[in-house]
Amino acid sequence: MESLEVRELVYFTAVAEELHFGRAAARLGMTQPPLSRAIQQLERRLGVALLQRGSRRVALTEAGAVLLRESRTVLDAASAAARRTQRAGRTDPHLVLVIKPGGDGGLLPAILDAYQAEPGALPVELVCSFGERETLLREGRADAALLHRPHPDLTGLDTQDLLTETQLLVIPRSHRLAGRTRVSLNDLAGEPLPRWPGTPEGGSHGPEVHDLGQLLHLIALRRMVAVLPSSIRNQLRDDLVAVPVDDAEPTTLVLAWPERATSPALAAFVRAAAAVAAKATGHDG
Incomplete structure (x- = not known):
């Protein structure tokens, strides 16, 4: 069975993404002939x-498309391994947790307290992101993340369910739907929705949102409405109201971490989070 070297995958990925040997060579800082030979x-x-290979263009074969997909996975894993190794060797080890502002279901303070009571607990560094938190895990930039199903891609991650919530429509008090006791998703037709980082422009989306304060401010200014987990109710401004959305799919808060992680500190954090969630939901036996 043929084994592949990381260098070969780097070369091939550059050519496959550029579809031009000259541009790929320039990107790699080398000349074109040795790249072509490789x-x-x-x-x-x-x-x-x-x-x-044609006189004017380069295209991927079916086999090439497969190798490009696999190469990206391998190279991402190699980069993540390097980052995790460097972080593990730091003189001030700590646990990096990525969260969505306001997206912890109200559990995070208790989770942090419970974790710090665990033997061997590390300081926790919180990284706030409305973007792709799961990507930070795969890149080795974080140890764990609080995510919400069903939206993110959880491939390559282990998870622990923490809290399942119904969803609410958050709108200004002056909104046409503010007096309703319940709404459906059809009632939101034509309403601008938040555009999270990575979402293409256009369609029914309003401005890109980067933090909870910005989101709530834009809703108050009637620039958009948002469907959010019900725990958001405790963080609303006085000029906003929340209305239950009958047909919105419930959202589940999950703690996610890379598959095959072996950190005792991470394992302790998962245990603490699971225990706090069980107590909060009345499932602590």
Whole structure:
């Protein structure tokens, strides 16, 4: 069975993403001839054509598309391994937890208190992000994250369910729906919704939102409305109201961490989070 070197994957990925040997060589800081030879040698070793070469264009073959997908996974894993190793060797080790502002279901203070009571607990560094928190886990920039199903891609992550909540429509008190006791998603037709980091512009989305304070301010200014977990009710301003959304899918707060993680400090954090969540939901036996 042929084994692949990381260097070969780096070379191939550059060519596959640029679809141009000259641009790929410039990106890699090398000249084009040795790059072309390296890709040809890789194809000979694998026994398949990875690229279709024409006089004016380069295209991926089906095998090349597979290798590009797998190469990205391997290279991301290698980068994450390097970051985790560097962080593990720090003289001031700590646990990095990524959270969405206001997205902890009200559990985080109790979780942090419970964790600090665990033997061998590390200081916890909180990183707030409305963006792709799961990406920070895969890149080795964080140890754990609080996420909400069903939206994120949890591939490659282990999870612990913490809290399942119904969802509320958050709107200004002057909004046409503010007097309703319940609404449905159809009632929101035409309403601008938040555009989270990474969401394409256009459609029914309003301005991009980066933190909870900004989101609530934009809602108060009638720039958008938002459907959020019911625990948000405790953080609303006086000029906002929350109305239950009957047909919005419940959202589950989950604690996620990389598969095959072996950190005792992380394991203790997961135990503490699970215990706090069980007590909060009345499932502590």
